[in-house]
Amino acid sequence: MTEEKFIETIEGITRLLVPPESLTQRVPPKSPAFFNPLAKVNRNLSIMAYKAFIQDMNSDTTFADALCGVGARGLRVAVEVPGVRQIYLNDINPIAINCAKKSADLNHIIGLCNFSTEDTCKFLVEHSIRNGERFTMIDLDPFGSPSTYIDCLLRAVQDEGLVSVTATDTAVLSGVHPEVCFRRYYGRPLNNQFSNETAVRILMSLIALTASRLGLAIHPLFVHVNLNYIRIYAKIAASHSKANKVQQNIGYIQYCYKCGNRNTVREIGRSEVCNICGGSFKLSGLLWIEKLFDKEFIEKMSKYATNNYASNRRNNLEHLLLRICIDEIDDIPYYFRSDEVASKLKKNSFPLLTIIDKLSTAGYRASKTSLNAGAFKTDATIDQILKILD
Ligand SMILES: C[S@@+](CC[C@H](N)C(=O)[O-])C[C@H]1O[C@@H](n2cnc3c(N)ncnc32)[C@H](O)[C@@H]1O
Numbered sequence: 266m267t268e269e270k271f272i273e274t275i276e277g278i279t280r281l282l283v284p285p286e287s288l289t290q291r292v293p294p295k296s297p298a299f300f301n302p303l304a305k306v307n308r309n310l311s312i313m314a315y316k317a318f319i320q321d322m323n324s325d326t327t328f329a330d331a332l333c334g335v336g337a338r339g340l341r342v343a344v345e346v347p348g349v350r351q352i353y354l355n356d357i358n359p360i361a362i363n364c365a366k367k368s369a370d371l372n373h374i375i376g377l378c379n380f381s382t383e384d385t386c387k388f389l390v391e392h393s394i395r396n397g398e399r400f401t402m403i404d405l406d407p408f409g410s411p412s413t414y415i416d417c418l419l420r421a422v423q424d425e426g427l428v429s430v431t432a433t434d435t436a437v438l439s440g441v442h443p444e445v446c447f448r449r450y451y452g453r454p455l456n457n458q459f460s461n462e463t464a465v466r467i468l469m470s471l472i473a474l475t476a477s478r479l480g481l482a483i484h485p486l487f488v489h490v491n492l493n494y495i496r497i498y499a500k501i502a503a504s505h506s507k508a509n510k511v512q513q514n515i516g517y518i519q520y521c522y523k524c525g526n527r528n529t530v531r532e533i534g535r536s537e538v539c540n541i542c543g544g545s546f547k548l549s550g551l552l553w554i555e556k557l558f559d560k561e562f563i564e565k566m567s568k569y570a571t572n573n574y575a576s577n578r579r580n581n582l583e584h585l586l587l588r589i590c591i592d593e594i595d596d597i598p599y600y601f602r603s604d605e606v607a608s609k610l611k612k613n614s615f616p617l618l619t620i621i622d623k624l625s626t627a628g629y630r631a632s633k634t635s636l637n638a639g640a641f642k643t644d645a646t647i648d649q650i651l652k653i654l655d
């Protein structure tokens with residue numbers, strides 16, 4: 266199929282040419298070029314994040330969409346994020362890039378856009394070597410795992426720049442193939458109620474450790490998850506002294522499959538016996554054990570949460586998600602599901618707000634979590650939670 270057969274769709278306020286089958290098939294095909302219409306919320310959130318990130322920057326900013334497909338994200342940045350001087354769209358598939366060029370024409374932004382069909386690592390590293398210039402913001406959205414691209418990504422981003430990274434190998438990161446997870450991310454996953462949070466934190470840890478090796482430090486800004494992907498945003502600082510502190514942000518989670526007890530440990534070698542039931546702890550990590558959200562940044566993002574530029578900001582999906590992130594206790598690296606707690610008590614599931622209320626009244630910290638709609642975060646342990654809710 267040639268790109269002439271592509272049809273037009275609109276996302277945000279950007280006109281996109283896409284393969285017709287991608288709009289009708291349940292799983293969008295990779296050939297002749299890839300486009301996933303269901304990733305619209307994901308891309309909406311990224312537009313909000315990029316706007317928030319550059320809003321206070323006065324210098325020239327650039328954006329690289331390093332695996333751009335038909336260019337949906339990069340083209341939207343060109344049209345919808347004011348202040349970006351140059352957009353770089355790269356994909357190894359020339360059909361996808363031809364299509365992106367035509368879309369750029371349709372949106373009258375061809376002058377802002379640069380196109381290439383290199384392998385991602387070559388594109389990223391060569392740009393910074395050849396032009397002596399690094400990108401302000403880079404997006405990495407591969408099929409499957411981003412782990413092979415992380416070094417090149419970090420070498421190509423400027424000091425105080427932003428990286429956004431998607432991983433769709435969620436089964437691996439959530440413990441289905443622990444040996445594959447370890448070789449890709451240097452982290453042991455868990456296959457339990459909160460495995461998507463350990464997944465996010467294992468990916469964050471790989472980026473933090475790779476960064477530290479290159480004399481860089483990361484500051485997480487925002488993460489979100491759904492069934493098929495996890496996505497993280499982090500600011501990068503070129504600083505050996507900050508990179509030296511990477512150890513403070515990395516650790517392990519101990520989890521007891523028998524009683525549901527979980528806790529954070531910074532070093533291995535601690536007791537592997539569960540302090541509540543005497544069962545044996547399962548160890549997950551290395552993983553990021555510090556905060557996942559920069560709440561000030563998310564406040565800025567949420568200002569841009571318009572319902573596709575219609576009026577109803579308060580009720581849109583993106584806005585609601587960001588409100589939960591802002592209230593979330595994100596320095597505790599795991600959550601509890603309300604049905605998990607209810608089944609231990611042999612009761613019907615409790616409303617989340619009731620649980621949060623009871624825990625707060627008993628003096629514990631408690632909040633919803635953006636990572637699971639049916640779960641809560643708290644510094645109470647499983648036996649304390651069960652006692653309070655019984
Ligand atoms: C998940 S898709 C990107 C989707 C796109 N970001 C979007 O929002 O529509 C992954 C893309 O990576 C491209 N790709 C795969 N391996 C690559 C490589 N080594 N270098 C550059 N592009 C590659 C594929 O052609 C595909 O278009």
Ligand SMILES: [Zn+2]
Binds near residue numbers: 522
């Ligand atoms: Zn136990």
